[in-house]
Amino acid sequence: MRQLLPLLPRPSRHVGIEEGACRKSPESVSLRVALAFPDTYDVGMSYLGQKILYGIVNARENWWAERVMAPDRESGDILRRHAAPLCTLESGLPIGRADCVSFSITNELCYTNVLYMLDLGDIPLHHADRPDDLSACPLIFAGGGALLSAEPLVPFLDFCVLGDGEETLVDVLDLLEKAKAAGWGRARYLEEARHIPGVYVPSFFTPRADGSLHPRFADHARPARRIVADLDSAPYPVEQVVPVGAVHNRLSLEIARGCTRGCRFCHAGMVYRPVRERSLDNIARLLEDCLNKTGYDEISFLSLSTGDFSALKTLSNRVLDRCVHEQVSLSLPSLRVGSIDDDIMRRMADIRRTGCTLAPEAGSQRLRDVINKGVSEEQLLLHVQKLLEYGWRQVKLYFMIGLPTETDDDLLAIADLCRKVRDAAGRGNPRLQVTAALSPFVPKPFTPFQWVEQIGMEEMERRVRLVREAFKGQKFLKLRWHEPSMSHLEGILSRAGRELAPVVEAAYRKGAIFTSWVEEFSLAPWYEALAENGLDPAAYIAARPQDAPLPWDHLEAGISPDFLRREWERAQAAKVTDDCRYGACRACGACDTPARPSRLPHAGIPTDGGPLHRNRLIFSQRDQSAHQPHRDAEGRIICREREKKPPRIAPELTVKAAQFRVWHSKTDGCAYLSQLELQSLLERALRRARLPMSFSQGFHPLPLMSFGRALPVGVESRAEWFAITLREPLAAAEVARRLRDVLPPGMDILHVESVDGSRRTEQSVRETFRLSVDGVDGATLAEVFARFAGEPEHPLTRETRKGPRTADIRPLLGPWAQDGDAVTFTLDWTTLYLSPAVFCLEVLAPLGEAGSLRPVMHLCKTEQHFAADPRRGKSAGNL
8 A cells, every 4th residue: 555655645544654653573473463443544543442452462572453444435446446455554464464353343334334444455245255264364353332233244244342342352362373373264263262251253143033043052142241340450552653633633541431320312321331430540640651652732531421430520630730731631521411510610711621512412301301311401501601600602512303202392492492501691691602413313222212213314304404493593503413314324224133234235335435424425325225135224213012032132231121121111201210320229230239140241350359340439429519600799690701811821831941943854654744744743742752842822822833834745855844942941962862762754853953033933945856756767857857947937827715826937946957867956935935746747747747747756855945044055954
């Protein structure tokens, strides 16, 4: 793939040069593992699960885990045209030559992307078609939150990992290493792997006439989800791969796993039980190490319900102290209404306010009780009143439509609730900008709603229109909604059995990939595939009898079917079930209790003498208490006008004690970084280098950095620079020493010089480049440059934001000369700046169509010249 980088869109996704990426010698390892994520790099690098597994595997000296993401459609087409297989990021290993490929499956809409990646890797799609010889084709398996009900995908997998993968993956790879040494085939390996807790081998089950599955082995009749009982004992990646771009480009620190709030629609809340909180000491150590190793400037505490972490206030106060002194922001995703108190809000507002999202899920209290949301309108309004008090002026509210027992009155209540939130501060105070997001309900397996009907697509659209009408003409209210057809397809796939596997394959053959992306989504190929296989989509969204077999009945998620039935009955009666963390046990089956053991396999040993599987909390009750907002004499909320004042920044962070210009190269994979990616990479490198950066003031404090002219993507340089301002005086040699160990391959420190403030942002007036073109000798290149130099003028018309603009680019070319098979030339920017790549394509146009030359053009900047340089005429880039 790497030889195709000049052809690929966003090539930085494919270079594998990130800080924290593991690089080993292929000769020194016995297992090579491709950790595959069936979505683009931007999404995959936001997924914490893969980072955890990456760290676990690479901690073994003789194992090497490498990443592979799904290339976008255009990149995939380029790979196919050039007969190039899909490869890993770290070493460029074709995935078909790995010992195993492990997919992370987070949702049903990514099924076809698994086939897409296998196809690009020249791996047979079906388990049954793969050779028994493990050296001829890698093992293909998957894990992730969706694997407990992914029967339409299992014919394409050799086996599945159910539940937490930290321990199971190690057991799987230990067995694979043994299998390779003993010469086992695929069949023998799978027979042995069935004994590993958490492993599910789909081929060991055959369908019965009633739709249930018959096990081939009595000891593998009900594969069960495996869990890490104690998070403190689980490995966590301190040295993470720091992406060059990701949807969530921040330090995600998992503080807890599992949720027992009992929302009846929530698959994760049911199948990740019990709750396991990480200790404060463990979090503090991980946070310190992770920040030092990654250089992130934002922390996100990760959990299914972060606000329910029993020690959240204690933890936040500790962390916020560090945030103030290092200009690091803290975000708390997955917040429930009323789950953070005034002290946390106030301290977060004093640093950097991130967005606030709350999820009432339903507009009316009746429907919130049906789904067991446990949130009242009073609690919601109190929460947003406190947000207003501490300076927030925007909030996003999530709602679902199509919930069981929902009526039009419940839908109209969404608009009414949003109006109340908007006006929560009272007359004479600022209004909140409220954005409501609607998502059609999808019944999920292993939830109390697994038997209910999903409303049809037309009804989804009608309900969206009803809410839209209620929002019309309302100031400060916005409405967004999830595409109904996508939720409709998700509903079909989420409760389907293996009979839908041919539909998944047929849809893939019809071009259905990246189905979870709105711009890529089309329902037509799926409907065509269903029709070709004689299947009715309506049957998959219909209600299910409670006594009928379900496609996932042969798997153990740790949740008792009786508990799910009881919760469905309570839902119909709109009865609320309290959180068992702080209330009575509801006998869901996940925990070991005096009455009965957990339904989950006991693969571990209790470390504290207590039951292995249970809710493990730091405090027996949450360390927060709700406070009423401050009010004036007339009872109105006292809103602090923080939107007119920037967040506080520690005074010492704004000191300007020293300024430097850092000269560096930008070659090999680094040449494919965009300017924005380079800036982000350098900011984190400076933090890892422990350089005391100075920050700007204002609403968005940033490190005081400046850059030379941005290089076009794909152009190399041996004379780049950026300028930094430090708040503590350091020697230039010390700055260089600290930076050399934290930059990626291809970015070497050439020289660091101290500069005064007037020169910190000074730009060069001339730059020198070296150009070569594959298949073109130096004499031919010299001819086209001589022709261009001989022209009296050379007008070039380009499209700009203000329309077409024409300029004479002939004066840009300064001295030039043939240099072997290349040409060295200088461009003068005193009157006009043009991308050097565009300039070269224009000069080379006589050789053929300019667009066809760029992939084989090699351009490298070698010198920069400054007008104010006292050594004028010499190259600052050579220092």
